[in-house]
Amino acid sequence: MTESESRGVSAAGSAAVAPTRRGFISWLAVGWLAFAAGIGAFVTTMARFLFPNVLFEPPSSFKAGYPSDYQVGEVDERWKEKYQIWVVRNTEMTYALITVCTHLGCIPNWLASQNKFKCPCHGSGYYRSGINFEGPTPRPLERAAISISPEDGQIFIEKARKFLYEKGQWTDPAASIKTT
Amino acid sequence: MTAIKDIINWLASPAIAVTLSMVGLVGAMFCKPLWTKKGGILLFATLIGGFAFSFTDPNFRIVASMPDNVPILGMLFLVGFFFWYAMYQAHLNDARLAKGLPPLEKEDSDKKVFTWPDLVYVELISLIVCSIVMILWSIVLKAPLEEPANPGAAPNPAKAPWYFLGLQELLVYFDPWMAGVVLPTLIIVGLMAIPYIDTNPRGNGYFSFRERKWEIVMFCFGFIILWVVLIILGTFLRGPNWNFFGPYEYWDPNKLVPLNNVSVSEIFWVKWLKTALPAFWLKRELPGILLVLFYMGALPGLLSKTLFKRFYEKMGTVRYVVGVNLFLIMLAVPIKMYLRWIFNLKYIVNIQEFSFNI
Amino acid sequence: MNLEKSWRRLQQQVVETQVWKSIFRVGIPNTNRKRVLAVLGNVVLHLHPVKTRKSGVKMRYTWCAGGMTFFLFLVLTFTGLLLMFYYRPTIEYAYGDMLDLREQVPFGIMREMHRWGAHAMVITVWIHMFRVFMTGSYKPPREFNWNVGVVLLVLTLLLSFTGYLLPWDQLAIWAITVGSNMARATPLAGYEGPFAAQIAFNGVNLVTAGSDARFGLLGGRIVGANALLRFYVLHCVFIPLIAAFLMAVHFWRVRKDGGISGPL
Numbered sequence: 001m002t003e004s005e006s007r008g009v010s011a012a013g014s015a016a017v018a019p020t021r022r023g024f025i026s027w028l029a030v031g032w033l034a035f036a037a038g039i040g041a042f043v044t045t046m047a048r049f050l051f052p053n054v055l056f057e058p059p060s061s062f063k064a065g066y067p068s069d070y071q072v073g074e075v076d077e078r079w080k081e082k083y084q085i086w087v088v089r090n091t092e093m094t095y096a097l098i099t100v101c102t103h104l105g106c107i108p109n110w111l112a113s114q115n116k117f118k119c120p121c122h123g124s125g126y127y128r129s130g131i132n133f134e135g136p137t138p139r140p141l142e143r144a145a146i147s148i149s150p151e152d153g154q155i156f157i158e159k160a161r162k163f164l165y166e167k168g169q170w171t172d173p174a175a176s177i178k179t180t
Numbered sequence: 181m182t183a184i185k186d187i188i189n190w191l192a193s194p195a196i197a198v199t200l201s202m203v204g205l206v207g208a209m210f211c212k213p214l215w216t217k218k219g220g221i222l223l224f225a226t227l228i229g230g231f232a233f234s235f236t237d238p239n240f241r242i243v244a245s246m247p248d249n250v251p252i253l254g255m256l257f258l259v260g261f262f263f264w265y266a267m268y269q270a271h272l273n274d275a276r277l278a279k280g281l282p283p284l285e286k287e288d289s290d291k292k293v294f295t296w297p298d299l300v301y302v303e304l305i306s307l308i309v310c311s312i313v314m315i316l317w318s319i320v321l322k323a324p325l326e327e328p329a330n331p332g333a334a335p336n337p338a339k340a341p342w343y344f345l346g347l348q349e350l351l352v353y354f355d356p357w358m359a360g361v362v363l364p365t366l367i368i369v370g371l372m373a374i375p376y377i378d379t380n381p382r383g384n385g386y387f388s389f390r391e392r393k394w395e396i397v398m399f400c401f402g403f404i405i406l407w408v409v410l411i412i413l414g415t416f417l418r419g420p421n422w423n424f425f426g427p428y429e430y431w432d433p434n435k436l437v438p439l440n441n442v443s444v445s446e447i448f449w450v451k452w453l454k455t456a457l458p459a460f461w462l463k464r465e466l467p468g469i470l471l472v473l474f475y476m477g478a479l480p481g482l483l484s485k486t487l488f489k490r491f492y493e494k495m496g497t498v499r500y501v502v503g504v505n506l507f508l509i510m511l512a513v514p515i516k517m518y519l520r521w522i523f524n525l526k527y528i529v530n531i532q533e534f535s536f537n538i
Numbered sequence: 539m540n541l542e543k544s545w546r547r548l549q550q551q552v553v554e555t556q557v558w559k560s561i562f563r564v565g566i567p568n569t570n571r572k573r574v575l576a577v578l579g580n581v582v583l584h585l586h587p588v589k590t591r592k593s594g595v596k597m598r599y600t601w602c603a604g605g606m607t608f609f610l611f612l613v614l615t616f617t618g619l620l621l622m623f624y625y626r627p628t629i630e631y632a633y634g635d636m637l638d639l640r641e642q643v644p645f646g647i648m649r650e651m652h653r654w655g656a657h658a659m660v661i662t663v664w665i666h667m668f669r670v671f672m673t674g675s676y677k678p679p680r681e682f683n684w685n686v687g688v689v690l691l692v693l694t695l696l697l698s699f700t701g702y703l704l705p706w707d708q709l710a711i712w713a714i715t716v717g718s719n720m721a722r723a724t725p726l727a728g729y730e731g732p733f734a735a736q737i738a739f740n741g742v743n744l745v746t747a748g749s750d751a752r753f754g755l756l757g758g759r760i761v762g763a764n765a766l767l768r769f770y771v772l773h774c775v776f777i778p779l780i781a782a783f784l785m786a787v788h789f790w791r792v793r794k795d796g797g798i799s800g801p802l
Contacts (some may be wrong), residue, residue: 050754057758081332099332102730104356105335105719106712113434120336121716122351124421124435134440136352136526138537166532248709251657255664262601262665266672269598282801288593289800294573295586298595306602307609314613314658318650325640328633331760338712341702343660343695349718357731360720371688374671375681383674385799392674399671403664477555536732 060159061177066176067094067155069147075110075128085144085157086110086117088128096144097130097174098158117141131165135159140165145174183293185237189426192417194349195521199234211390215267217484223264225259237428243416248393252342252415259408260322265399270396283386315322336420336433345414346407352422353516355527355537367402370506374399377503379495402510441526443467461533468529472538476511480504557761585789587797594798599673603666607694608658615778625704629763631750632706634694656698663694675799683791686784693781700773703766714769715761720750728752 001057030032069075070089076121079085084107086097097117099107106121116133117126131140133135148154155177163169185500191200208469213219234240244253262428273283326335350359383391417424419431442451447468449457458464483504492500517524529538552558553565560649567576574588580786593599624643639649667687669678676684722728726737729750737744747759757764792798 018711033494047754050757051749052757052764055759055764057762084332104351104716105722106338106716107332109336111434118421120334120421121338121712136355138355138535139532143424217625251654251661254658255661258661258665261667262668263652265601266669270672285593285599285802288596288599289591291592292589293592293595294570295588295590296567296573296576296583298592299586299590302595302597302602303605306605310606310609311613314610314651314655315647317654318647321650321654322640323653325636326707326709329629329706329708331711331762334712334715335708338716340659340713340716341668341699344717345699356720356723356729357725361724361728361731368688368692371691372685375676378677381677384677384802385673385675386801387673396672403668404652430539471775532731534736535730 026064054107062157063149063152064155064157066153067179070094072179075112077110079157080107083157083159085159087155087157091179093176093178094146094155097148097169098142098144098159098162100142101137102132102139102141103135108141143170145176147174147178148177185428186424189371190427191424193424194413194417195518197413197417198405198409198517202405202514204400205400205404209267209397209400212271215264215271217268220264220268223260227260234427239430240427243427243431247321249341249415250321255408256412259404263404266387267389270389273386273388275391277388277390283388285386289385318469337418337422339414339418342411342415345418347411349410349414349418350513353409353513353520357535358538363509366506366509370402370510373502373506375496377499377506380497384499398510406510406513441520443530444471444525445530447523447525460530465529465531468527468538471528475508476505479508549647574774585793587793591797593800595681599800600671600798601665602668603662605660607659608789610655610662611781611785614652614655617648617655618774620648621652622774628766629706629766631726632704632766633709636705636707652701655741656701659694660698663691667691670799673799679795680791680799683788683795686788686791690781690784690788693784697773697777698783700769700777703761703769706774711761714765718752718756718761718765721755722747722750772785 001155003107029154042157060083062079064079064085064087066087070087072089072091074089076089080099086099088095088097101108101119101121101124103119103122103124106119108117108119108124108126111118115128117123117128117130119135119137122136124132124137126132126137126141129140129144134147143165144157145163147156149156161174163172163175203360208214214223237246241251257437269284273285276283339345344534347359348365350363354363358520378395380392382388383395389396416427419425419429420433420435423434423437425431430478444467445457445464449464462469481499484500488500488504492502495503516525516528519528527537529536531537549566553562559565562576563579564572564575567573577583577586577588607630621639624630624639636649638647669688670684672798698712699717703710713771723731725732727745727750728734729743729747729752731750734745734750747753755758755765755768756762757768
């Protein structure tokens with residue numbers, strides 16, 4: 001074997017076996033990208049794992065008796081414990097207020113003597129209508145969908161459908177029942 | 181007697197209590213005689229005396245002797261004691277440093293001792309003392325248990341765990357996203373940034389006040405006033421409906437405190453210009469947005485040319501920007517509290533459209 | 539003294555048995571060489587260097603607040619494990635188990651130890667931080683260890699916070715309701731937070747009460763069964779593991795960054 005032959009062989013061999021530097025770097029880049037994507041996908045599945053599809057929470061709609069069960073001009077607290085709903089009836093309409101303070105989710109108390117809802121956590125206060133007037137809360141209480149059930153004439157309240165005052169939704173026909 | 185109690189009740193109202201503790205803390209730190217043994221005895225006697233006097237009052241006793249409030253009283257005394265002890269040792273060292281002597285710890289830290297037995301025995305003794313305290317405490321005080329959980333009715337007052345009561349107090353003044361998310365995050369970030377912002381090489385490894393006045397005043401302001409004092413306020417002075425009650429006041433659930441707060445936009449447009457609020461949110465909130473932009477954007481630059489020139493030159497741009505912003509946000513907490521107390525201010529920026537309230 | 543002599547002889551005999559030597563290797567550490575070996579040969583003591591600065595041994599300088607915190611962590615781990623024998627993290631049983639722990643279990647101070655220990659640990663960790671700050675011990679070369687300490691402080695508060703829910707009484711559920719509702723106000727990620735309502739696709743909000751940060755934390759829209767179970771797992775397994783790991787890092791770095799701090 002001559003010297004030139006051996007050099008040619010070794011040069012050809014290194015070209016076939018060892019990749020060029022550029023090729024090596026791009027394969028490395030692909031490898032790292034795949035690694036990063038794999039980690040990203042795993043983190044995403046783990047995050048999604050924290051959000052169950054089915055919940056075993058109490059039902060959010062219920063029948064609340066007949067309109068005549070409620071006194072005009074009163075804030076009725078009979079559903080407060082079970083469904084977190086106040087039913088308020090006045091001469092014009094009946095509406096259902098959700099008893100969750102819009103500040104940090106405590107349950108306010110109805111203070112009949114002062115004619116307001118007052119939250120025990122940070123002192124937010126709401127009028128009978130649900131509109132906030134004092135304390136740190138940024139917005140009024142929410143109203144739940146209320147209707148007369150066509151089957152038996154009972155009041156039907158759906159907590160999952162909420163009506164927000166600041167979005168002008170309280171005038172929605174489903175947000176209250178007109179007193180006839 | 182009632183007159184004294186009325187005065188103390190009045191002094192304890194948030195605005196006055198926070199002002200007094202701020203002025204008192206910073207003033208006291210520069211008052212050398214307090215940080216001697218005599219000063220310590222005086223401080224301790226005042227604390228114990230005040231506590232003993234208060235304990236004769238039935239309303240105070242009810243709140244102070246709730247089992248869950250006992251550790252908070254313990255914390256009050258412990259933090260007080262260790263604050264004095266740190267300052268006491270700092271002033272001892274300062275006196276030595278002024279004479280050109282090394283700090284007290286220097287001699288000790290140059291010597292080394294065998295871990296076994298010197299350190300191991302100190303650890304063992306601390307461990308035994310700690311165990312005895314824990315066992316006695318557990319035997320004497322029953323862990324409280326309230327009524328079973330009821331998602332339909334909140335207790336009045338409903339309080340967060342005691343170590344978060346400072347944050348709960350801030351919820352009165354800030355929107356939840358500020359008090360509950362942004363400020364706690366910044367507390368953590370700020371604490372972590374301390375070693376990188378503080379470029380003062382002196383006072384490393386020994387108690388000293390003279391060499392680190394600015395840092396110590398800042399840290400104690402954050403820790404003592406904005407954390408501990410607010411916790412004490414939230415624990416002992418916030419009663420039903422999160423209303424304020426003086427230490428000797430009965431927690432009356434029907435106490436009536438009007439809380440009609442207004443935003444900057446209402447003050448600017450309605451009160452000053454006597455027009456209706458503009459409909460477009462950007463125009464409506466422009467005064468408040470400008471205020472915030474000025475405070476966070478322009479003030480750091482202005483300060484770097486004037487009041488903080490010294491710091492700007494010493495720290496460099498990056499450190500200065502991070503440090504001054506953290507400082508301004510920390511200062512914004514008492515500023516917003518005072519705005520509430522003086523002007524009944526609710527929000528500086530109040531963009532309901534995006535739930536973005538500052 | 540004859541008595542003392544025989545006591546010493548007994549001691550000598552004990553430490554020279556094969557059993558003793560197989561466990562501790564060195565006998566009574568009465569020479570410098572044996573003192574060094576006593577620390578080096580012991581996996582727990584090995585976190586310490588064989589020699590310590592004299593200032594690091596003095597209470598007036600260290601206040602032993604960090605050591606107390608670690609000891610309280612051990613107390614809490616131990617009492618917590620004992621409580622786990624009786625406690626079931628479901629809304630049907632949790633409160634009843636609490637009553638049983640109080641009424642039916644002999645020497646029922648474990649719950650007290652756990653609760654008061656948790657309060658005490660929060661306090662000692664603050665005092666430790668205060669001491670480290672006041673002695674300027676966060677300065678170079680200890681910046682990183684200060685940061686580990688800050689994370690440990692946060693973990694301590696989180697441990698206490700997650701444990702707060704477990705008794706399932708009124709105090710527990712409302713403290714966690716108020717506390718976790720703040721997550722609802724996270725910008726973008728909480729459904730009442732700034733700009734969250736603007737994240738919508740075809741008019742459907744993507745960040746709602748059923749998909750926001752708080753929901754992920756509680757596993758539900760309310761503080762209910764899922765939240766109790768999650769907080770239980772976080773409290774008993776997840777956070778303690780992270781905290782234990784970081785404590786190891788913290789102690790290791792104390793040693794590697796020049797031992798317990800002292801004047802340079």
